[in-house]
Amino acid sequence: MRKSILVFLKRTVLTLAIALATLLAIRAWDSQRGEPLEPWHTHVPPELHADELNHADWAAYIAAENAAFEDVRREVTEKLPERDRVPFNRYFADSPIYPGHFHQDWNRSYVLEPEHRPAGAVVLLHGLTDCPYSLRHVARSYQARGWVVVAIRLPGHGTVPAGLIEADWEDWVAATRLAVREARRLAGAAVPLHIVGYSNGGALAVKHALDALDDPALARPSRLVLISPMIGITRLARFAGVVGWPAVFPAFAKAAWLGIVPEVNPFSYSSFPVHAARQASLLTQTLQRQTVQHARTGRIAELPPIQTFQSVLDFTVSTRAIIDALYQYLPANGSELVLFDLNHNAYLGSLLRPGNSVLVNRLLPPPPRPFRTVVISNSGSDSLDVREEVTEAGSTEPRSRALGLRYPRNVYSLSHVALPFPPNDPLYGTEPDASEDFGVRLGAMAARGERAALVVSLDLLVRMLSNPFFPYMMGRIEAGILPTKAATSPK
Known part of the structure; x- marks a missing residue:
């Protein structure tokens, strides 16, 4: 009996090994197709890492950031084939989308200060492959209400996609703590502290709040605002590192990338490394x-109110995880979840996958x-007018x-x-506002024509890139900002 079990285990291990080797061979072969690696995929600029960030101040971080951008200019832009x-x-100096020519390069960290003594401090955390540009509208609103704003560029971002090859999540956590320290230094400890996190930045915001429950040296936020937060992602992403294994051999270096595409966006990477x-x-x-763990010990009751804005249809992060992995554990502390439903009266309604029309009902647990x-929806009518349903x-x-407000007819979600x-x-x-020009209007392009004619995937042009309900969202965020004298808004 024991011998048969050992034989079975050996066969199982051998089968799994053969299957893994086959998958890696297929991955290595598949990685050779498509675009070649470019300088922005291979050159990694210098960055501070967690151990250094934990002891750095804002001035040291900005100095290191400037050095990283200078390195990109010298080693990538000036050496382009x-x-x-x-x-x-975006890395060609004479391109209209080259960030170095803009009045302000929003790839970089920035601080906005009010005209008067700060009424509060807010830290803004952008998403993965993203940069501080994504939350600049939120930043302006906070500053106009007398708050100091600290928007940090997380390590590996804003420079070149290769920067994400060596950036670890612990680096992002340490950078978050650094930004919070600077916000407290500028505004003082007596005023409220908010953290606003978008996508991956949402995960970092919650992480900091949980860490602060255990570490008295960390400043506790009085409010979290999460926009499309990355509380959970697909199970397959857990094994993303495996598909990059063939890259240990130089001939298969492209296997370290899940996507290699032209960099046409001045404020976000289009290429995506496995490591990220x-x-x-x-x-x-x-x-x-x-x-x-904090729910089991009861410490989670000390978390501040969390306000979350999330599209019901989201294929980057898990909408369900926001509820199942976060909100179900929250105490009755004034937290709020705002869900943007799909357009039930879009022209494409009949082409939507079955089940999407009732996603909200399937996501939310029954009340109380x-x-x-809050659900923003136009369901149950023939109108594009949206309503707010509050429980x-x-x-x-x-x-x-x-x-x-109305759902645009040609937008299904x-x-x-x-x-943001x-x-x-x-x-x-x-x-788009014509008063600013970043060389391209990605959200206003209505591309129709033959496929394979453009340098970018049609996915980029088809995906909804702005929020028709943004005024409502900002109104809800602003309701949580203590009223104060308006200060001079940034240029």
Whole structure:
């Protein structure tokens, strides 16, 4: 009997080994297709890491950041081969999308200070492959209300996609703590502290709040605002690191990338390394374990109110994880979850996958809930006019009111990336503000024609990049900002 078990185990291990070797061979072969690696995929600029960030101040971080951007200019931009000196390349100095020519390069960290003594401090944390540009509209709103704003560029971001090859999630956590220290230094300890996190930045915001429950040296935020937060991602992402294994051999270096595409966006990477996916997975796993641990000990009751804005349809992060891995554990502390439903009266309604029309009902647990729930939807009517359906914490009876906003007819849902950008955003907006020009209007392009003619995937142009309900979202965020004298807004 024992011998047969050993034989079975050996066969099982051998089968798994053969299967893994086959998959890696297929991955190595598949990685050779597509675009070649470019200088921005191979050159890694210098960055501070967690051990250094934990002892650095803001001035040291900005000095290191400046050195990283100078390194990119010297080693990438000035050494571009002739084939890469094209208008649609953000790293070509004569390109209209080259960030170095803009009045302000929003890839970099920035601080906005009010005209008067700060009424509060807010730290802004952007998403994965993203940069501080994504939360600049939120930043301006906080500053106009007398708050000091610290928007940090997380390590590995804003420079070149290769920067994410060596950036670990612990580096992002340490950078978050550094930004919080600077916010407290500028505003003092007596005023409120908010953290606003978008996508991966949302996970970092919650992580900091949980860490601060155990470490008295960390400043506790009085409020968290999460936009499309990365509380959970797909299970397959846990094994993302495996697909990069063939890259240990130089001939298969492209296997270290999940996507190699032209860099046409001045404020976000288009290419995506395997390492970044792996780090995002590790961060969310760590966050979920930490949340459960604090729930078991009861410490989670000390968390501040959390306000979350999320599109029901989101194929970057898990909408369900926001509820199952975070909100179900929250105490009745004034937290709020705002869900943007799909457009039930879009022309494409009949083409949507079955089940999408009832996603909200499947996502939310039955009331009463310990948190306030808001659903923005036009369901149940033939109109594009949206309504706000609110179920207060502890209540079972929703109430509804019209918002005076409409779902665009040709938009069937929001997306993961759309929420923090208003329709007049000069880069992502459907009706871009002409007073600013970043060389391209990604959100206003209505591309129709033959496939394979463009240098970018049609996915980029089809995906919704701005939020038609942005005024409502900002109104809800601003309701949580203590009123104060308006200060001079940034240019």
